[in-house]
Amino acid sequence: MPDSHLMSTDAFRTRNQMWDATGMWAWVLHRITGLGLVFYIILHTVLMGTSLLSGKEDFNETLSVLMGHPVFEFLDILLVGTVLYHGLNGIRILLFDMGIGVWIRTQKTLFWMFMGVGAILWFWFILLKLG
């Protein structure tokens, strides 16, 4: 009986986000860091390009602010953290694309393994920066 189709509605369709799942968080952070880096790479290219093109004095002045001011030092640490997360989780994704570790437990183990490596590298970077 094709005509006896039950009435259904999309209006109150519920939504679901798996906020308790590692894979979901890994992806959310990958997106956020990714979008942050897009913003940065464009800003960085335009800023470096314009200051290089506007000559020696301008460039040196810009760089002395970017590499001297404490706020930029802090932002630099943040940037490296962002790059480390996106890069290391990126390696995890590349492994999945090659068919490595695509199991529910393995993907979580991989995530925490890479995060461990990332934490060590970031800590090392902060020490170098402060030392």
Place this chain on the structure above:
Amino acid sequence: MHAWTWLLQRISAVILLIVVGFHIGFLHFSNTGEPLNYGEVVTRLKTPILMVFDVLLLIFGIYHALYGVYSVFLDFDSGKKERVLVFALFVAVGVGIVGFGIFGLLYTAGSL
């Protein structure tokens, strides 16, 4: 087309892992702690391998970035017309930034 752009996103990812690592490492650890000055940049850019690395970073970095944003856009419902328009816009922005960047690098190195 998606298969190609997806593959290129992965290839650029691998290239960026190497090039970005080098780029950040070089800036932070081959320096004396003083702010980088113009003369030093010119010297670096006159070294062919460093120039190649910067150009690679520019091309693959911008591709990876813009395709990333484009795939965020694709995750939401959109019409075919919108997709084509946004894609064209991204290509234009990408070509613009890469062109400007390469021009800046070559100009600084004195190759132009």
Place this chain on the structure above:
Amino acid sequence: MPEPLHVKVFRFNPESDVAPKFDHFQVPVFDNMAILDVVMHIQNYLDRSLSFRFSCRIGMCGSCAMYVNGRARLACRTQVSSLKTRDITVMPLPNFPIIRDLVVDMEPFFDKWKKIKPYYLPKKEIDAPVTVQPDSDEREFIDDMLDCISCGCCYSACSMVATHKDYLGPAALNRAYTLIADKRDAIRVERLKAVDRSYGVWRCHTQFNCAEVCPKNIVPTRSIQNLKRRCVLKKIGVFK
């Protein structure tokens, strides 16, 4: 007597209600009680108008999937004790249109199955029966993936399905893979074309939400990753 369960149930009848609401019930608990027992108790003794779908009660028909305490689960295979709480919230599966209470409209889900032609079509030129040996690698590889009971849990957990109405979803793509992986299949290239779309395999961002909730422990992500690789291999002429 152990403390009863405090059950919050999503109620909505599009023919008479303006908006959904939650009803609260106190349900006595017994040993090895499943969520299906909870909703059946409510329907039998507390509110006869509660609607939900179920059939086999042993996790093989895939009709009693519900959203229980923040996760899509099969009601018959989810023990109350496994939730480790007395407060239970039962809702219809997310990402599906609602028919009534806990009953969702599976139509969009199966429409997407139709797009990948979920049935095996043998190659015509083969006369003799072709077998895939049960102990061959090929067979073992898709074995787990064939367990799908199309309950819709993965579809409801996938955030890509939530944001894109055309995305085929984990179950249909998993099914497509089991057929594409079969050398005897006549339309595997055509099938691969059907999934090599923006709303096909390329929408998967390996979040593993589908695998997280699958009551059959399938990892649809695995099938989708394999499909992505085959799409690339097809483009460079390796997969025919």
